Amino acid sequence: MVEKIFASFDKRDFWKLLGTTLFFFLLFSFRNRVGEKPVSLLQVDYLSQDQELDRSLQEQEHGSPVDPVYFLSYLCQQKPSYCQKITYSGDLSDLDKFEYTTQYFTILSFLDQNKKFGIPVESALKTFIINSQKGKRRGGATASRITINLDSMGEKSEYRGVLTHEFGHIVDLGSLQGSQKIKNPDFTEFGKPKFAVDDPSLEYYRFSRNSESIRKSIAQKKDFCSGYGMSNPFEDFAECHNLYLNNAHLFRQMAQESNIMKNKYNFFANLFGNAKLQDNEAKLLYTQRRPRDTTVI
Known part of the structure; x- marks a missing residue:
């Protein structure tokens, strides 16, 4: 006679129940693992983007016309927050926009990558205006805004120096800040x-x-x-x-x-x-x- 565990439940029933439970548990776990979709790091096809940029650069080296609209768009895709600050004013060609924006990117990136104190310059700068109006100062800045007037420059090469100078005001007045409530009366x-x-x-x-x-x-x-x-x-x-x-x-x-x-x-x-x-x-x-x-x- 089979030994009973409970009134109507013997050892063979117990092992059958345990085996069935284990089978369905493993099946459920396996199906869950198979059904899960891990986060993919292949969300954007950057290879195609960079290959297109390589082709454009090769065409440029071989004398093919430059497409400044494409280059500027590519630049802004890499750092959209930089481009969102820019306002173009006046008669600026697409090539001018690309060249001047590239130098702006270079300086701003350098400042925030290397500056050891203060808030990021990108955070301090709210607006960057590039215009070609005549009769105005070459550049001007506040704690949060830079304006560059291209037609007031003697040479195109002055732009980099003027822009770095104006960024100096952003660093000084916008990025470097104290924490005390008491204000200095001398400056x-x-x-x-x-x-x-x-x-x-x-x-x-x-x-x-x-x-x-x-x-x-x-x-x-x-x-x-x-x-x-x-x-x-x-x-x-x-x-x-x-x-x-x-x-x-x-x-x-x-x-x-x-x-x-x-x-x-x-x-x-x-x-x-x-x-x-x-x-x-x-x-x-x-x-x-x-x-x-x-x-x-």
Whole structure:
């Protein structure tokens, strides 16, 4: 007689039930695994996009006409947030738009990849206007906006220097910020105290100034990156920002006989981790001589 576990349930029934349960459990688990769709990393066909770009570059090298519309579109696909800030104004060709936008991408990417302090420059910059209107200044900037007026430039090559200078204002006024609520009274924005007492830019201003309108008595022409930089602390910052990023060799020459210039060089070297955008290796015959402005060196 078969030993009973319960009144009407023997050991053979128990093992049958256990086997059936295990079978369906494994079947259910297997079907779930088979039915799951893992996230694919093949969502975008970047190979085709890059191959198309390679073909376009090869055509360009062999004298075929450049398609600036395609290149600009491709550029904006890589970094749409950069392009969303741009406003084109005036009579600009597609080739002009591509060339000027490419340099804008290069500078902005460099700043955010290498700047060690402050909020990202991309976050500080809200609007970038490129226009071809005549009779206006070559460039201008606030804490969040840059305007470039192409027709006011003597040479097309000035664009890079002017844009790097204007980005200096974005770094200074928009990216580098203090956290204290107390405002410094000596440096203002149109007469209104704006800078927190721990704003990093104040250290730079004080290298050669007691206040926004008063230069230190020891500060001479050799202690500035350019004549234009002597006009106020904000242009001083932007001019040396441009000089360091594009002509660091020249900056080092200027610093040979000026402790103030040594401090300014080291300020930007530490801000950017000693990285430079490019170095044109311009030379200075007289170490105390200064250019009118750093954008036309």
